[in-house]
Amino acid sequence: MISNVSTLNNMDYQISNLDNNKLLELYKNMLKPRLIEEKMLILLRQGKISKWFSGIGQEAIAVGVTMAMHTDEYILPMHRNLGVFTTREIPLYRLFSQWQGKSNGFTKGRDRSFHFGTQEFKIVGMISHLGPQMGVADGIALASKLKNKNQVTAVFTGEGGTSEGDFHEALNVASVWELPVMFCVENNGYGLSTPTSEQYRCENIADRGLGYGMESHIIDGNNIVEVYTKVNEIAESIRNNPRPVLLEFKTFRMRGHEEASGTKYVPQELMDAWAKKDPVENYQAFLRDSGILTEPVEVALKEDIVHEINEHLQMAFDEEPIIPNESNELHDVYKPFQYQDINTDSKTVELRLIDAISEGLKQSMEQHPDLVIMGQDIAEYGGVFKITEGFVEQFGRDRVRNTPICESAIVEAGMGLSIAGMKAVVEMQFADFVSSGFNPIVNYLAKSHYRWSQEADVVVRMPCGAGVAAGPFHSQTNEAWFTKTPGLKVVYPAFPFDAKGLLATAINDPNPVLFFEHKALYRSVRQKVPKDYYTLPFGKASLLREGDDVTIISYGAAVHWAIETLDNNADIKADLIDLRTLQPLDVDAIFESVRKTGRAIILQEDSLFGGIASDIAAIIMENCFEQLDAPVKRVASMETPIPFIGQLEQQYLAKGQFEAALKDLLAY
Structure with a gap:
């Protein structure tokens, strides 16, 4: 074990509490995503993957945070956090399949790069709208707290993402509810091409913690030892004393936002300065100088990783392309739900x-x-x-x-x-x-x-x-x-x-x-x-009145307008359908009634254009055209915002137009 403090390119490695095995593990876990990225850049140029968001230069953050977490604790990473996925030991062929849109990936070809999650590895990936994952982390942490699990949730964002309202909302909720979340901000200097000087005016993002009554820390994001030891200490403290903590990792993005954007907007002297703080190269040199990393060990590590990369890449290449299947796509929009009909004979x-x-x-x-x-x-x-x-x-x-x-x-x-x-x-x-x-x-x-x-x-x-x-x-x-x-x-x-x-x-x-x-x-x-508990099925409309003259289709308050109109016009014999659910929609009930009556009128409270009445009218025309004796009629409220004063609101609502429209349809 080495217990001294070593400095290289202004990078201090405080290793007093780490043994050589842990120090080598940190290096191996950083080296692996670096070598994968270098291979991915080659594949990108060869057209074998479609897009790449490089995290070169930021590996220490993803690796250090992940190693400080327990494997049953959730991490919500970003698209520059390959080290999270590799440190959690996701099989590489699954990552490669994901990036190539193959079925062994995590999204069946439906999403790209790191836009996925996996319960198996307790990782919840991002979406392109950067902010929501921070609030999602709050919910995961709330569940942990309610179940007394003594766990911490880690969520990543970039300095650009801290400008979104979701950032403020998530930190505020976490603070008010004392949720065990580490908000990890990777401050890498640029949001695409916009420098931090044009994104916020405070000196450090960590300074914002004060406004939330939240503990915050600034960490050298290129120093793997500092990242790991500090985050490990903070995470353990949160497990024992649940609370949110804001962590700002100072780092730099050495490549473009994504490869197509390049880095021409970055001053060369800034690139050169940060190149000297490369987290992998500096740590590698430190380990060599300390005698912890010998040449045979280093060669063996690289050979093992390169072999694993090539072997798993071939597995992904050999995998058959996804064959489009319409049934599969439609089936997976919703989680299958087996409705249980619970009836009650209670009073x-x-x-x-x-x-x-x-x-x-x-x-x-x-x-x-x-x-x-x-x-x-x-x-x-x-x-x-x-x-x-x-x-x-x-x-x-x-x-x-x-x-x-x-x-x-x-x-x-x-x-x-x-x-x-x-x-x-x-x-x-x-x-x-x-x-x-x-x-x-x-x-x-x-x-x-x-x-x-x-x-x-x-x-x-x-x-x-x-x-x-x-x-x-x-x-x-x-x-x-x-x-x-x-x-x-x-x-x-x-x-x-x-x-x-x-x-x-x-x-x-x-x-x-x-x-x-x-x-x-x-x-x-x-x-x-x-009085007792019972259920009703989705996608099953209610037939409130029966008649052969016309089909009236409605929902919500408009159903009661239709009932009032029919009560005032006893000579009109109508099927009155209360849809009850709009998605799923009971199209069978609609078609059966319209084919019987030959006339259909749809009444909604919403304004007309783009409302659900338009789609219902369209599907009736497409499926019941030959049985219709008149055009399908839609009745809706005015194409204005909803006014306040009573006489204007009554004029706005479709209720006052319905009776005349119904009689016009019957007279067609």
């Missing part, structure tokens, strides 16, 4: 829609001890609509969690809970506010199972709709934002019985569900509802 009680939702949520909390609900003001206050009133007393603050105002981070935390094997219900205070959490829903939750078979077991509750004089920012019914996105399920009940049963199914389903709750119906609609 019924008349409930308002809001009470049925509250009761359904409470019974699901009883059914699933690993279910956590999160949202603004949902704890002691009970939420702005009082749906979770009394939940804290029954389930405790660990499972009923007030959140800061940060929709993105909380959706992301829900994803992290799912990765860690738990369930999450996230309440948007108003459906309109989901725009602040849109990215993680449509780009993370929706795509995770398709990309790497990771379910997003998250329900997002969406109090929505007009009719309560709440104006442009509290009245939208924005379901069409999500029915367009493959990978999401969208539920929109109109009655208490449906709401309670469908909410239970939404929580049972391991896929992400947007659950719309119309505010104007919360306290205006009543119905007999079983």
